[in-house]
Amino acid sequence: MSKVYLSHHNIVSALGFTAQEVVDNIKNEISGLSLIDDPEVFNTPFYGSIIPTADLTNAFKPLEKAITYTKLEKMMLLSLHRTITASAISLNEKVGLIISSTKGNIDVLNQTTFPKERAYLGALGSVIKDYFGFKNDAIIISNACVSGLLATAIAKRYIKEGVYNHVFIVSGDTLNPFVLSGFNSFQAMSNKPCKPFDKERSGVNLGEAAASVLVTSTPDKLCPEAVALLGDGSRNDANHISGPSRTGEGLFRSITAAIKEANISPIDIDFISAHGTATLFNDEMEAIAFNRLGFNTTPTHSLKGYFGHTLGASGLIETLIGMHSLHQNTLFKSLGYSTHGVSKPLNIIEKTTPQKNTIFLKTASGFGGSNTAVLFKKVN
Numbered sequence: 001m002s003k004v005y006l007s008h009h010n011i012v013s014a015l016g017f018t019a020q021e022v023v024d025n026i027k028n029e030i031s032g033l034s035l036i037d038d039p040e041v042f043n044t045p046f047y048g049s050i051i052p053t054a055d056l057t058n059a060f061k062p063l064e065k066a067i068t069y070t071k072l073e074k075m076m077l078l079s080l081h082r083t084i085t086a087s088a089i090s091l092n093e094k095v096g097l098i099i100s101s102t103k104g105n106i107d108v109l110n111q112t113t114f115p116k117e118r119a120y121l122g123a124l125g126s127v128i129k130d131y132f133g134f135k136n137d138a139i140i141i142s143n144a145c146v147s148g149l150l151a152t153a154i155a156k157r158y159i160k161e162g163v164y165n166h167v168f169i170v171s172g173d174t175l176n177p178f179v180l181s182g183f184n185s186f187q188a189m190s191n192k193p194c195k196p197f198d199k200e201r202s203g204v205n206l207g208e209a210a211a212s213v214l215v216t217s218t219p220d221k222l223c224p225e226a227v228a229l230l231g232d233g234s235r236n237d238a239n240h241i242s243g244p245s246r247t248g249e250g251l252f253r254s255i256t257a258a259i260k261e262a263n264i265s266p267i268d269i270d271f272i273s274a275h276g277t278a279t280l281f282n283d284e285m286e287a288i289a290f291n292r293l294g295f296n297t298t299p300t301h302s303l304k305g306y307f308g309h310t311l312g313a314s315g316l317i318e319t320l321i322g323m324h325s326l327h328q329n330t331l332f333k334s335l336g337y338s339t340h341g342v343s344k345p346l347n348i349i350e351k352t353t354p355q356k357n358t359i360f361l362k363t364a365s366g367f368g369g370s371n372t373a374v375l376f377k378k379v380n
Helices: 019-027 053-063 070-085 106-110 123-134 145-159 177-185 249-262 280-292 311-326
Strands: 005-012 034-036 046-049 095-100 139-141 166-171 211-217 227-236 272-273 299-301 359-366 370-378
Touching: 005 019, 005 070, 005 311, 019 095, 019 311, 053 070, 070 123, 070 211, 095 123, 095 145, 095 311, 106 177, 123 139, 139 145, 145 166, 145 211, 145 227, 145 311, 145 359, 145 370, 166 311, 211 311, 227 249, 227 311, 249 280, 249 359, 249 370, 280 359, 299 370, 311 359, 311 370
Parallel strands: 095 139, 095 166, 272 299, 272 359
Antiparallel strands: 005 211, 005 227, 034 046, 166 211, 227 370, 359 370
16 A cells, blocks of 8 residues: 655744744744733623734735635645645645535634534535635534544545545634633633643633645655654544543544554654643543553643644644654754643653654544544655
């Protein structure tokens, strides 16, 4: 079977509108989190990362067409445009489109600029498809916070089955009152910058972002940071609508499946890009699952201290940063961590450090008991 690669890519976030700009900021330990005091976004101040509307409007201006686009659509279109352009791939019948989002255009329900039907995920798919002229309907993945990472595994399957030669993925979510009020009702939002795996962690920060990537089986379509997708696993622990398994069972099984497909040993994994939301139960669950697999000494980080939790985009964004970590042979600091705060030992990356890297594990866990794990290997 031919290999499947992740290649050309882009990130649109509070840390920048290119992947390189975002990675440079992370390497310099710069966070996109800030105190947001805007009653139109939420009725009380909160820490999060938000893309300035003026900056997005200016960046999107060259791409404008006759119709009006939502903020999320502009974020996704801008990111995907840059990835498609860099790939130089013609959008024929053998090119697929996957869109991953947790809530999509749900914010249109609170205003009158757009029809309510625009909130449907299928409508979002049609907007993206029609803008670029994809020949096939968009495949929508909305499986809570594993959506962005799960999209890479699904793209791999479409390519392995010969349905497509190439698949473009675009992931995104925005900050809006619906999402913020939901997390606030769980008492899951921190009133200060988040601290994944730390003793003083007190909850999640939320953020907005979009990311895109080309998934391909064609070796001559690879960018310098390209990776091969070695193996993946997705399992639902069926524990609770919002609470993760206390034993980490779903994540444990997801990682086990990914390692088995990749045909590697756990000791071959150079670092782990964890979900790391900085909530009490999520970080504890991950620590338990990682220890069950013998990862207590494997360098591990969470990137939520740079973006907050960007929901359906988070898994893909953090995968793209992992690609750069492999390419640069650098471990990026887990921002916000200082004192160990979970019951099991973990080797949390406390400062950005040079290290030769070949393989990394990306994990994601979400509401409804969803868990996904994917292994990636450096190509160049």
